[in-house]
Amino acid sequence: MRPRMDKTFNPQNIETQLYQEWEEKGYFKPSGKGEAYSIMIPPPNVTGSLHMGHAFQDTIMDTLIRYKRMDGNNTLWQVGTDHAGIATQMVVERKLANEEGKTRHELGRDEFIKRIWDWKAESGGTITKQLRRLGASVDWDRERFTMDDGLSEAVKEVFVRLYQDDLIYRGKRLVNWDPKLHTAISDLEVENKDKKGNMWHLRYPLADGVTTKDGKDYLVVATTRPETMLGDTGVAVNPDDERYQDLIGKEVILPLVNRRIPIVADEHADMEKGTGCVKITPAHDFNDNEVGKRHQLPMINIFSKDAAILPNGEGYTFDGKELSLDAPIPADLHNLDRFEARKAIVASFEAAGLLEGIEDNAMTVPYGDRSGVVIEPLLTDQWYVRVAPLAEPAKKAVEDGEIQFVPKQYENMYFSWMNDIQDWCISRQLWWGHRIPAWYDAEGNVYVGRDEAEVRRENNLADDVSLSQDEDVLDTWFSSALWTFSTLGWPENTEDMQVFHPSNTLVTGFDIIFFWVARMIMMTMHFIKDENGKSQVPFKTVYVTGLIRDEHGDKMSKSKGNVLDPIDMIDGIDLETLVQKRTGNLMQPQLAQKIEKNTRKTFPGGIEAHGTDALRFTLAAMASTGRDINWDMNRLEGYRNFCNKLWNASRYVLMNTEEHDCGANGGDMQFSLADRWIQGQLHKTIKQVRQHLDAYRFDLAANTLYEFTWNQFCDWYLELTKPVLFKGNEAQQRATRKTLVSTLETLLRLMHPLMPYITETIWRNVAPLANIDGDSIMLQSYPAFDESLVNQQAIDDLEWLKQFVVGIRNIRGEMDISPSKPLSVLVKNASGEHQRRMDENLTFLQAMAKLDEITVLAAGEKGPASSTALVGDMEILVPMAGLIDKDAELARITKALDKAEKDFARTQGKLSNEKFVSNAPEAVINKEREKLEEFRLAMEKLKEQKATIESL
């Protein structure tokens, strides 16, 4: 297919069609040839849709993959999605409620899971469809899903082996409990919000007639959660706090429940804060839990799974054993929700005269990001991975440079987490996920195995022993942690494992270094060994991206209504639809008005279509050093214009080469200075772009391409081909046509990884002219730098030509002489080199500066009163007669002279500094001397010129 090229660039007309063709023809598959290069996509949430962060990361991954593919590697970009336990379960639950008015419990577990699979088949492909719009060259035939058979097999295998290695255990510990969803959740799913709350000061009477230093028979503890006092098992004071020294080891009588609890000394108590006394509730607060552990206080759980008050506190020791301890709770509190209980307890304290006071208090409260309710730290039975032993090799791999982070400072973040690592709670009280491969008998003994039959066999359990499988499923991150190898067919030792593992580059956000990156490293190094038994790393480089924020630097979020959808930037969206999209389905509908107002203000005309290539190029251009990006629509528009520029430049090339002899089959060719120059510039560009891509500096790569394309190729080279194509002889035309075609063809290949669609479209038109027979630019080789094609003489000559042309354009601009008015100019002090350059490039000079004649003045000849420009030590004179305004010219000269004088003075100052001359390197000094001479010359000429004009 050779696409047509309209006058303006219309991305909609080309993108989808090209992508389908690429996919159908299997261009995204590994070639099977060359050195392997693989990237494993961070699997997006199957319920999700593409956001700017995905677009950013996917652009970078695709750029790398396309670059390596063209450069001859056997490339695999592995794609897939994760099953997103909670999110997916909730989506289907909601659907079930809306459509059938049923809960999942009414449906039953098996039927509900079946419904999830139905949903997935129907609606689970949103994000992968969007990924296609971005041009992502992933191998779709290998698409994986964390719940599919192969990956589930890997999950089971890993669980069983870790258990056998004593790296997985079951225990009763504190977790982030979501009282609405009835499951443990990970820290990542907890949103900490700053809230205004209260600090209650409660009196705890001292036992045994003890009094404080100032004679009081009670202590005052300050707390933000009075309701948890029912589970207090201690009061802590700071060991250095003189106020309470005598009381350490004594006891208080816990009000309402009349339990004696000890006063302990612990650093956790902050002398500056409140009264310096804190209540310790080890079963309901993470900090208190640590304190309790240090002082061997019992844990007393007072909450049900709904976070309502129990009739009796449940006591446990820190090794999870039940404690027979009497912790009754007053009957009027039973079954009260935690916030109701708070009111009731505060009221009771007040009634008993034990409420010392209430203060306002700013605090951070954890909310479940899915349920929106306050998370309760709760003691529950969960499965844990013992992480410390796994962390050691994982740390070492980064220390030794086996895995490198780009940018490097993120290694600190990695180490800080790995050095203070907590065991990982991997079980979730959900239905959707990998069911934990553990079975219990009637006595509560636990057996772990790949299936029930294996459990019976391994443990000699008769068929009549009844076993029931653990109801819980595994954290989604557990299966994600296996992603790099489970997707390649592990536990089978597949050929893919041998070829594509370890993968090369992981592209991800800094926010999941802990949750995902570190865990992948640990899991991979534990399970995957090379032929010598050495642990393999999952990837060699981790490229960490920053966050994409809105134009004011605010995080994009639904509730702020500042989310930008990458697809909207590609296809465009009208204002009304955008407003609807941003204000619909809000958790807090009262925000709608404000969001609407802001949206109308920011996007009065909606968002125009910019196309995928412009979006990708913008993302690449803004991808510097892993820091956050403040999204700028103006940049996007600028790069859309850039696409249009490339498009039209290509049209120019095609118009002048199609149906002409472009020298593809030889013939006489006489290359112009411009031809030789642009080839050199192109190769310098190739070298730089490769360097930048290799260094993950996509911003610099994009800038280099932009600069070459617009400022060299379009602004100078294309203009310089016009005189040749209009007036040159056959050999000159043939040479220039050949250069036009080959430069553009190479440039397109160089750009392709960043802008796949536009380059493919143009390339298919250009390639035949260069005698290249290929179906797709994707499969062509990436341009290689050839130093022999960089012609320094041509570069110097063309720089001279530019100076000449710009000098005249300058005069035109400042003197208001129309660019269309031809000028005759004179040159003074034209040495041999200047003369040669003029002789060789007269046509170029005439065309580019719109000149009639150039007259060379003899030595000593003054010439008429003129406005002048300098090219090195040569002076160009544009005669003033009838053209130039005396005052304007004087103003222009004065300004230029000022600048020259300043430059001269500064340079002279440097050179007359004895210390500079004796310390600075020779090259620097020489450069300064050259500059001085240049400025001196300019001053001289300008003064002379000024005098001439003044005397008129």
Next chain:
RNA sequence: GGGCGCUUAGCUCAGUUGGGAGAGCAUCGCCCUUACAAGGCGAGGGUCACUGGUUCAAGUCCAGUAGCGCCCA
């Protein structure tokens, strides 16, 4: 409180081993010149957050201050 990062033109950002401050957009002139008005040609615009130090020379290296952001507690 500990750690990391940021502060450069009106806006969004580059600035490699220290050696004449850059880009895009925006602004101001002139131009519908047969690739492109999503364009061409030209111009203006910066105490490189602040203070001190090292150096012949600092946006760049060091120390401190202020503001902002992130991670951890």
